[in-house]
Amino acid sequence: MTAPPFIQVNRLSQSFDGETRVLQNINLSVPAGAFVTLVGPSGAGKSTLLRLIAGLLTPTSGQVLVAGQPPHLAGDPIGIVFQQHNLMPWRTVYDNVRLPLELKGLSRAESEARVLELLALVGLHGFAQNYPAQLSGGMAQRVALARALAHQPALLLLDEPFGALDALTRERMGQELLRIWHARVWHAHPITVFMVTHSIPEAVFLADEVIVMSELPGRIINHVPVALPRPRTVEMQAAPEFQAYVTRVRASIEARLHL
Amino acid sequence: MFAPLRSQPVWVIIPVSLLLFLLGWHFFVSLGGYDRFILPGPLDVVRQFNLVIQDGRLLRHTWITVSEILPGLFIGLLVATPLGYLLAKSPLAERLISPYLIASQAIPVIAIAPLLTIWVQSVYWSRVLVAVLVVFFPILVNVVAGMRAVPSELYDLMRALRATSWQVFRKLELPSALPIVLAGLRVGATLSVIGALVGEFVQPKSQGLGFLLVTARYQFKTDLVFVVLITLAIIALTLYGAVILLEKRLLRWQSKS
Numbered sequence: 001m002t003a004p005p006f007i008q009v010n011r012l013s014q015s016f017d018g019e020t021r022v023l024q025n026i027n028l029s030v031p032a033g034a035f036v037t038l039v040g041p042s043g044a045g046k047s048t049l050l051r052l053i054a055g056l057l058t059p060t061s062g063q064v065l066v067a068g069q070p071p072h073l074a075g076d077p078i079g080i081v082f083q084q085h086n087l088m089p090w091r092t093v094y095d096n097v098r099l100p101l102e103l104k105g106l107s108r109a110e111s112e113a114r115v116l117e118l119l120a121l122v123g124l125h126g127f128a129q130n131y132p133a134q135l136s137g138g139m140a141q142r143v144a145l146a147r148a149l150a151h152q153p154a155l156l157l158l159d160e161p162f163g164a165l166d167a168l169t170r171e172r173m174g175q176e177l178l179r180i181w182h183a184r185v186w187h188a189h190p191i192t193v194f195m196v197t198h199s200i201p202e203a204v205f206l207a208d209e210v211i212v213m214s215e216l217p218g219r220i221i222n223h224v225p226v227a228l229p230r231p232r233t234v235e236m237q238a239a240p241e242f243q244a245y246v247t248r249v250r251a252s253i254e255a256r257l258h259l
Numbered sequence: 260m261f262a263p264l265r266s267q268p269v270w271v272i273i274p275v276s277l278l279l280f281l282l283g284w285h286f287f288v289s290l291g292g293y294d295r296f297i298l299p300g301p302l303d304v305v306r307q308f309n310l311v312i313q314d315g316r317l318l319r320h321t322w323i324t325v326s327e328i329l330p331g332l333f334i335g336l337l338v339a340t341p342l343g344y345l346l347a348k349s350p351l352a353e354r355l356i357s358p359y360l361i362a363s364q365a366i367p368v369i370a371i372a373p374l375l376t377i378w379v380q381s382v383y384w385s386r387v388l389v390a391v392l393v394v395f396f397p398i399l400v401n402v403v404a405g406m407r408a409v410p411s412e413l414y415d416l417m418r419a420l421r422a423t424s425w426q427v428f429r430k431l432e433l434p435s436a437l438p439i440v441l442a443g444l445r446v447g448a449t450l451s452v453i454g455a456l457v458g459e460f461v462q463p464k465s466q467g468l469g470f471l472l473v474t475a476r477y478q479f480k481t482d483l484v485f486v487v488l489i490t491l492a493i494i495a496l497t498l499y500g501a502v503i504l505l506e507k508r509l510l511r512w513q514s515k516s
Contacts, residue, residue, distance in 0.1 A: 054419050077421040086412045090434045090512045099430070103422050131515045151420070 004068065005029035006155070006192045007053060012062030013217075014048055021217040022048050026062070028211065028220065032154075033190030035181060037203035038211045039249060045218030046196040050159050053194060054078055066155060077103075079148030081161040085140040087132040093119070093143050094128040100151035111150075118146040121180060138169035142176070149180065149191075156181075158195035162202070174202055175234070182231060200253075204245045205232060212252045222252040299482035304489070307482040316471070321490055324455055324468040327383065328494065331390020332451040336444065339395045343402025344432075360399070368393050368454065372461040386458030386467070393454030394447040401443025405436030438513065441506045448498040452491055 009028035015021045022045040030036050038046050051057045052064050055071030055078075064071055071078070077100065087096045097118055101111035119125045122142040132140055141161060148156060158177075162170040181193055197203050203210045204226055212222040226245055228236060236242050267275075281301045288300035295303055311317040346353045372389050379385040409432055417427045459469025468487050475483035507514075 051415075054415075056415055056418055078419055080416065080419040082412055082415075084412060086410070086416055088413065088431070088434070090437075090510075092512075100420050102430070103417075103420050103426055131512050134515060157419075 006032035008065040010063040014060045024217040034208045035193045037195045037207040039203045040213030041215045044213040044215040079153035079156045081144050081148045081158045083160040083163045085144040097146045122146045156193045200249050296479040296481045303482045304485045320468045320471045323466045327386045327455040328451045331387045335391045335394030339398035343399045347403045347406030382462050382464050389458035390451050390454030394451045397446040398443045405439030409435040445502045449495045452495045
């Protein structure tokens with residue numbers, strides 16, 4: 001018996017201006033609570049696919065379902081993190097994290113515990129009253145992550161969230177993300193993560209399944225399930241199994257490039 | 260000894276520069292031997308200031324002019340802001356309306372003002388209307404610019420969070436556009452003084468600083484002309500300062516970066 005997929009994409013194609021075909025015949029299903037990463041060359045339409053799942057775009061043809069409904073109709077709003085932190089510069093760190101709760105109509109008092117818990121989770125409880133301009137890139141991105149989780153979304157969409165960070169910060173953010181994802185699972189609030197990334201090792205390290213796309217138009221060319229044990233540790237990246245996965249993903253991208 | 264001028268605080272710099280200016284003015288007039296009705300010295304102007312304050316004329320005319328400036332600025336803001344919002348949100352409205360708006364700006368307000376006095380019978384309201392016209396455009400342009408500068412990624416974020424249009428306006432567009440709108444208000448505030456004065460020139464009916472200026476000029480009371488000009492400058496500076504204070508209050512986050 002298999003649970004119904006949480007994200008279901010059927011024969012999805014997307015073109016812009018009626019001409020440029022960005023995505024072609026995408027089929028995808030992601031079970032609830034899974035961590036899925038999407039890799040591929042730039043121009044493969046990865047961000048477009050993410051925006052379609054977020055309900056920010058309407059499919060040209062085909063179908064996107066989140067929890068069985070078109071995403072823009074899904075009752076529960078999603079959590080989303082972009083490559084840029086996209087914090088509101090006029091709001092403090094605290095008020096930025098509070099935004100999703102505010103939009104749901106929760107009062108300051110009602111949301112306080114939750115906001116503080118999230119700031120602690122991303123290690124920024126000391127910065128609640130700072131403004132985004134006073135934060136480093138890594139800190140700002142952690143605030144963005146806390147904001148994306150504030151309203152307890154069942155779906156977390158990450159569009160190259162660590163792309164603008166240096167390698168060290170990036171690695172630490174990846175581990176923090178896993179830690180948060182695990183914590184949510186244990187709290188009986190399974191959270192499904194769909195993440196676009198440029199980094200193949202990062203994609204393998206984080207994911208239950210890596211989806212590989214090719215460009216022009218964007219198609220899915222490979223699904224690589226990652227059977228590495230959880231919780232994952234940095235040391236695992238040196239293991240031959242890990243390297244084998246990275247090589248497999250890289251090979252399927254390169255095979256396309258050299259056709 | 261004295262620290263270099265550059266490192267002095269503003270409250271030292273401004274009085275010093277003012278004093279130097281007045282001294283320069285005084286010696287220019289006294290050494291040049293100019294007639295008082297050609298170029299009065301600072302002392303003549305101070306004497307005249309004293310006179311018109313004592314007989315209550317300055318205050319009366321200033322009050323009249325200020326009571327035209329403030330509604331002019333306020334109504335201008337009230338009309339320009341929603342219209343600017345509409346233009347920024349609706350490409351159709353922009354294409355329909357903006358050619359007329361731009362054309363209207365090609366005609367100097369001093370040329371339209373006489374028409375307004377024909378259409379608007381009330382002396383007071385015709386003057387306010389001229390102020391509105393002058394204030395309107397810079398505020399409108401900045402509202403449009405402010406709205407255009409709202410980052411599209413933040414719109415995406417708000418949509419992903421299923422925000423209502425009211426929430427998008429209240430929590431994103433308003434705070435995001437505010438700095439640029441306030442910059443427009445700053446320009447509008449100083450222009451509103453010019454607007455009210457132009458209105459008074461066209462309708463110089465026995466009241467207002469514009470009336471005082473025109474009569475002073477006809478009577479060759481050049482020192483009184485100076486008094487009026489300085490008063491106008493003070494009004495403009497006060498309005499400008501008020502907007503700056505408003506900015507400091509509303510945009511506290513900007514000083515923290």
